[in-house]
Amino acid sequence: xxxxxxxxxxxxxxxxxxxxxxxxxxxxxxxxxxxxxxxxxxxxxxxxxxxxxxxxxxxxxxxxxxxxxxxxxxxxxxxxxxxxxxxxxxxxxxxxxxxxxxxxxxxxxxxxxxxxxxxxxxxxxxxxxxxxxxxxxxxxxxxxxxxxxxxxxxxxxxxxxxxxxxxxxxxxxxxxxxxxxxxxxxxx
Amino acid sequence: xxxxxxxxxxxxxxxxxxxxxxxxxxxxxxxxxxxxxxxxxxxxxxxxxxxxxxxxxxxxxxxxxxxxxxxxxxxxxxxxxxxxxxxxxxxxxxxxxxxxxxxxxxxxxxxxxxxxxxxxxxxxxxxxxxxxxxxxxxxxxxxxxxxxxxxxxxxxxxxxxxxxxxxxxxxxxxxxxxxxxxxxxxxxxxxxxxxxxxxxxxxxxxxxxxxxxxxxxxxxxxxxxxxxxxxxxxxxxxxxxxxxxxxxxxxxxxxxxxxxxxxxxxxxxxxxxxxxxxxxxxxxxxxxxxxxxxxxxxxxxxxxxxxxxxxxxxxxxxxxxxxxxxxxxxxxxxxxxxxxxxxxxxxxxxxxxxxxxxxxxxxxxxxxxxxxxxxxxxxxxxxxxxxxxxxxxxxxxxxxxxxxxxxxxxxxxxxxxxxxxxxxxxxxxxxxxxxxxxxxxxxxxxxxxxxxxxxxxxxxxxxxxxxxxxxxxxxxxxxxxxxxxxxxxxxxxxxxxxxxxxxxxxxxxxxxxxxxxxxxxxxxxxxxxxxxxxxxxxxxxxxxxxxxxxxxxxxxxxxxxxxx
Numbered sequence: 001x002x003x004x005x006x007x008x009x010x011x012x013x014x015x016x017x018x019x020x021x022x023x024x025x026x027x028x029x030x031x032x033x034x035x036x037x038x039x040x041x042x043x044x045x046x047x048x049x050x051x052x053x054x055x056x057x058x059x060x061x062x063x064x065x066x067x068x069x070x071x072x073x074x075x076x077x078x079x080x081x082x083x084x085x086x087x088x089x090x091x092x093x094x095x096x097x098x099x100x101x102x103x104x105x106x107x108x109x110x111x112x113x114x115x116x117x118x119x120x121x122x123x124x125x126x127x128x129x130x131x132x133x134x135x136x137x138x139x140x141x142x143x144x145x146x147x148x149x150x151x152x153x154x155x156x157x158x159x160x161x162x163x164x165x166x167x168x169x170x171x172x173x174x175x176x177x178x179x180x181x182x183x184x185x186x187x188x
Numbered sequence: 189x190x191x192x193x194x195x196x197x198x199x200x201x202x203x204x205x206x207x208x209x210x211x212x213x214x215x216x217x218x219x220x221x222x223x224x225x226x227x228x229x230x231x232x233x234x235x236x237x238x239x240x241x242x243x244x245x246x247x248x249x250x251x252x253x254x255x256x257x258x259x260x261x262x263x264x265x266x267x268x269x270x271x272x273x274x275x276x277x278x279x280x281x282x283x284x285x286x287x288x289x290x291x292x293x294x295x296x297x298x299x300x301x302x303x304x305x306x307x308x309x310x311x312x313x314x315x316x317x318x319x320x321x322x323x324x325x326x327x328x329x330x331x332x333x334x335x336x337x338x339x340x341x342x343x344x345x346x347x348x349x350x351x352x353x354x355x356x357x358x359x360x361x362x363x364x365x366x367x368x369x370x371x372x373x374x375x376x377x378x379x380x381x382x383x384x385x386x387x388x389x390x391x392x393x394x395x396x397x398x399x400x401x402x403x404x405x406x407x408x409x410x411x412x413x414x415x416x417x418x419x420x421x422x423x424x425x426x427x428x429x430x431x432x433x434x435x436x437x438x439x440x441x442x443x444x445x446x447x448x449x450x451x452x453x454x455x456x457x458x459x460x461x462x463x464x465x466x467x468x469x470x471x472x473x474x475x476x477x478x479x480x481x482x483x484x485x486x487x488x489x490x491x492x493x494x495x496x497x498x499x500x501x502x503x504x505x506x507x508x509x510x511x512x513x514x515x516x517x518x519x520x521x522x523x524x525x526x527x528x529x530x531x532x533x534x535x536x537x538x539x540x541x542x543x544x545x546x547x548x549x550x551x552x553x554x555x556x557x558x559x560x561x562x563x564x565x566x567x568x569x570x571x572x573x574x575x576x577x578x579x580x581x582x583x584x585x586x587x588x589x590x591x592x593x594x595x596x597x598x599x600x601x602x603x604x605x606x607x608x609x610x611x612x613x614x615x616x617x618x619x620x621x622x623x624x625x626x627x628x629x630x631x632x633x634x635x636x637x638x639x640x641x642x643x644x645x646x647x648x649x650x651x652x653x654x655x656x657x658x659x660x661x662x663x664x665x666x667x668x669x670x671x672x673x674x675x676x677x678x679x680x681x682x683x684x685x686x687x688x689x690x691x692x693x694x695x696x697x698x699x700x701x702x703x704x705x706x707x708x709x710x711x712x713x714x715x716x717x718x719x720x721x722x723x724x725x726x727x728x729x730x731x732x733x734x735x736x737x738x739x740x741x742x743x744x745x746x747x748x749x750x751x752x
Contacts, residue, residue, distance in 0.1 A: 061589050078243075088248040126589045134587040146584040150245075153580040153597070154237040162598065163580065167236055169543035172413040174367035178540040184579045184600040187237060187415075187544065 046080050052115055053099050054079060060122045061130075061145070062152050067162045075151035082147060094140035095147070105129050159186035191217040191444070191481040192747070194466050196451050196496070199298025201716040201732045202487035203429030203437075204341065208740035209485070210442040214747070217444045217479055218437070219468060221488075222294030224447040225301075227430040231420030232267040241266050260681070261291045263302065263418035271295065271302045271418070280491075281624055281637040288638040289680035290491060296447055298489070299683070300428040302418050305393045305546065306572070307347045308726035309338050309358040313557060317612075318722050321566045323645075324519065324615035325692045327721045328702035331358065337734035344436075345427040345733065346403055348411075348547075349392030357552040357726065364397040365390045369541050371533045371575030371603040372549050378664040379551075385558035386660075391547035391572065394427035394730075406435050415544035426546070448472050450631050453500040454484060454509050454712070462711045463509075469631050483711045483743050483752065487736065490520070490717040494621040494688040495636050510689070510706040515699050517621040519687040520640050521723040524569070524611035526677035527650045529657035531666030533575060533603035540577060540600055548574035551607070551660075553725050555652070565648035569611035570725045571657065577601050605661060606672055609653035610682065612725040614645050619679075621688055640679045650676055684728055686717030704739035710752060713739045 046054070058070035058079070070076065083092050106114040106125045114122060133141035152158040159165040163186040192214035195206045202218065209216045237243055244265040251259045258264060258272035271293040282288050293299060312331040319326040335358070342361045350365040368376060368390055376388035395411040396403055403409075408424030408431055417426055424431035437443040448471040455478070457464040465478040486493050494517040500509035508516050555561055555568035577600035588596060619641065623634040642650075654671065661669045692698025695707035704719050706712040715736035717728060724731075746752035 062594055063591055065591050065594060067594075082242060082245070086242045086245055086247045088252070091248060123590050130589045131587045134585070142584050149580055149583055150243050154243045156236070156238045159237060162594070165236070166543075167234065167414070169413045172366055172541070172543035172545045174541055174545070175370040175373070175539055176542060178538050178600070181540045181542050183598050184577070185544075186579065188576070188579050188581060 046083070050096065050099055051076065051080065053103060056115055056122065057099065057102055057126065058148050058151070060119075060126045061148050068157045070148060070152055073152050073155045073157040075148055075155070078151040078155070079147050082151075091143065095144050098140050098144045102126070102129055153186055189480050189482055191215050191479065193217070193483045193485065193743070194219060194479055194481040195485040195487060196466065197221075197298065197487035197489060197492075197716065198296050198300075198429050198434070198445075199487065199489060199716070200300045200303065200429065200729050201489075201736045202298070202485070203300060203433035204733050204736035205485040205487055205713075205715055205740045206443060207433040207437040208737050209744060210437040210440040212741065212744035213440075213442065214744060215442050215444075216437070217446060217481065219449050219451060219466070219479070220294075220296050220298075220445065220447045221450040221471060221492075222296065222298075222447065224445075225296040225420075225430060227420075227424075227434075228422040230270075231422055233414070233416045233419045233422050235267060257289060258291055260289055261302075261683070267416075267419045268302065271299075271420075277630065279629065279635060281627070281635055283637075283639050286639060286641055287678035287680075288640045289678045290638065290685070291680065291683050292489065296445070297429040297434070301420050301430065303428075303683075303729055304727065305395060305417060305426050306550075306727040307342070307345070307349070307360075307392050307394045307730040308550075309360055310334070310724050310726060310728075310731050311356050311358050313356050313553075314722065314724035314726070317567060317724075318615070323566070324722055325690070325694070325697050328691050328693045328698075333702070334731070334734050334738065337738045338730065341730065341733040341737055343400075344402065345394045345432060345730075346396040346399065346408075347392055347730075348390075348395050348397040350389050352387060352389050352552070354387065354552055356557045360392070362392070363395075366393075366395075366397060366545050366547060368549060369545075369575055370536045370539045371605055372573075374533065374536070375575060375605055375664045376549075379660055382663040383554075383660065386554045387552055389550050389552070391550050393547040395546055396425055403432075406432060408432065411546065413543035413545060415546045417546050450633065451488065451496050452476070452631075452633060454486075454496060456500065456502045456505060456509055456709065458502070458504045461709065463709060469633075471631065474631060482747060483713065485736075485740065485743075486712065486714045487716045490685045490688050491621055491636055491638065493714060493716055493718045495623065495633065497689065498621075498623050499634060505708075510699055510709045510712060512708050513696055513698060515617075515690060515697065517688050518617045518619070519615035519690055520619040520621055520638070520679075520685060521613040521615055521687040521720070522640070522679045523613060523682040523684045523723060523725060524609070524642060524646050524650050524653075524676065525682040526673040526675060527569075527609035527611065527653045527657065528571065528573075528607045528672035529654070529661050529669055530604060530606040530672045531661040531669035533605050533664075533666055536603055548572050555649075562652055563648055565645050565652065567612040567614070567645065567649065568725055569609045569649055569653045571607040571609050571653070573605065573607040575603060575605045577603055605664075605666060607657045607660065608672060609650070609657060610725050610727075611646060611649040611653055613679075613723045614643060615687055615690070615722060616643055619687075638680075642676070642679060647676075684717070684723070686720040686723060686728060689714050689718035690721045691719050692721060703742045704735055705742070713743055715739045 165186040349362040351359040411425035449468040455465040498508035551571040553568040689699040
């Protein structure tokens with residue numbers, strides 16, 4: 001009695017696969033062509049290319065150091081899930097536009113796409129982009145940055161390895177040396 | 189008779205009424221309009237942030253569709269969503285441009301699960317205020333009528349706090365207070381030096397810092413300093429109906445609980461001058477049925493209590509049950525919310541704290557108590573506050589990227605101190621709950637229409653409190669001092685709505701007598717916020733507890749002596 005449903009699911013899965021492949025193919029050409037004024041926003045929210053962009057922007061914001069970076073903490077996958085299940089259509093468009101704007105900024109400043117530039121250049125791009133958008137109180141960018149932050153610092157890795165988290169503190173100690181506590185608390 | 193007593197509503201007031209009535213040997217029916225909740229198993233308090241769906245964020249479209257009003261509450265997230273009604277299913281009406289923020293949940297335990305757990309006594313300055321300045325009517329009780337009941341409910345609930353010896357904020361039977369952190373201690377020293385007529389104390393709260401044998405016997409344990417209280421607490425570390433009064437009532441063997449039963453009307457028998465039946469509609473099947481008891485306690489919370497009374501019309505009470513005075517639904521009050529300031533506290537960068545303390549600090553009322561008014565206003569306000577070091581969440585609005593950002597967020601941010609004012613609201617007849625003549629909800633109840641605005645005095649108090657908050661932070665050496673809120677919150681935002689069936693001496697100007705008993709209907713008692721004759725500026729829940737316990741014992745005495 002479920003055959004109808006599972007058939008539909010299979011068909012949807014196939015279609016999703018097709019979209020994924022198309023996105024992948026488009027990505028190869030787009031990365032060499034995108035110029036100021038062009039956009040990659042005309043497609044599903046996460047084509048392979050835009051997901052790659054999301055991964056590298058997140059990792060540039062919160063890179064691997066002595067602890068895991070955004071990718072290893074699962075931030076890009078978290079944001080993809082949030083946009084699919086939590087965000088409104090408006091948010092999906094806004095966040096996609098932020099990613100595209102970073103890519104455009106990379107092209108206009110350095111004449112190459114974000115994904116093909118060296119890591120130091122990516123950092124330069126994000127420093128400039130972040131400073132300008134924060135100074136402008138840009139709501140879409142703040143929402144994006146918040147997604148990266150919550151994705152990282154509220155992940156198990158971010159909360160327990162980068163910061164400090166006790167599910168059950170068991171006590172309140174009101175005033176003690178920071179060195180004794182260690183790092184900032186992951187929850188507030 | 190089915191029961192000796194019926195209690196309508198299982199929140200803080202209803203839980204207390206049920207406990208006291210059961211302990212007096214009365215067969216008691218507790219009627220809750222929402223679903224059943226099982227203490228512990230229905231809470232999500234053991235989920236780490238990464239275990240919550242969407243890290244605790246409720247999907248944006250769902251918020252817009254179902255929780256447009258409820259999501260304005262401080263603690264709305266995916267782990268607390270179950271404690272708030274869907275606005276799409278539970279509409280109410282307000283006049284164009286006059287917002288009233290009605291935040292509520294329909295489930296066993298009501299808002300005892302989501303309250304801020306702040307517990308303060310009213311003082312004679314509060315009980316005497318109306319008589320003194322002529323606003324509203326005189327309270328029919330004074331502090332001395334309630335002090336032993338405050339003692340009783342504090343000991344049972346477990347209230348942590350520090351004795352201060354202040355006339356405007358009487359001390360209670362406190363468990364060990366939680367400590368102030370370094371920024372708060374520094375602020376206290378500086379403020380009390382610059383403003384000797386003001387005091388900083390730890391927020392008094394219904395948390396077990398040192399559980400007694402009585403608490404432990406009920407299955408409650410010490411507060412674990414998790415600060416996930418609003419999800420429900422499996423330790424029973426804070427007072428709620430489910431952690432405390434319900435198990436106490438249940439162990440007597442006298443309690444029956446019915447959930448998913450929405451009280452529509454109270455049927456009145458004029459010959460006997462009694463409520464003869466409580467009529468309910470089943471929330472799931474929509475079928476009607478009724479229950480009988482010798483005495484009825486209405487603890488449905490302020491707005492629904494008015495709704496039930498106004499909907500219970502009879503030949504003898506054409507304006508609604510117990511409403512000969514035409515005061516039912518009037519004098520709706522809340523506390524003014526949305527005033528305060530925040531500033532940066534220099535220093536202490538090598539100091540931090542461990543654990544998550546579930547209360548803040550309090551600056552008790554000083555205006556018109558220890559200091560004269562600075563303007564044309566009566567009454568006053570208190571400030572709730574907190575000193576802390578913000579964590580990673582401060583970064584969404586600050587520039588910074590890469591390894592530098594990561595390194596910076598590994599340390600807590602600089603200390604900050606915030607003060608949030610709670611100002612008294614005067615009773616005014618025009619602030620009113622009425623029933624819409626035509627529109628009904630999915631269960632057939634007439635929709636409530638809430639028309640409530642702040643008056644001149646509230647706005648004056650708010651303006652002065654805003655100014656004082658900035659001044660105090662500056663006086664204490666804070667920098668980057670700025671307003672905490674962009675504007676006043678609408679009435680209702682404090683979630684302290686009260687006043688719609690006030691107590692008073694005179695049956696022609698009040699609904700309830702000094703025992704919370706309806707002047708006109710001897711077997712009707714109302715002990716939720718609707719009984720309040722004035723609002724004070726203290727969080728009101730402890731007063732509802734004391735009034736509920738007092739009224740329940742009065743009713744039990746009268747029933748025993750055959751006078752009821």
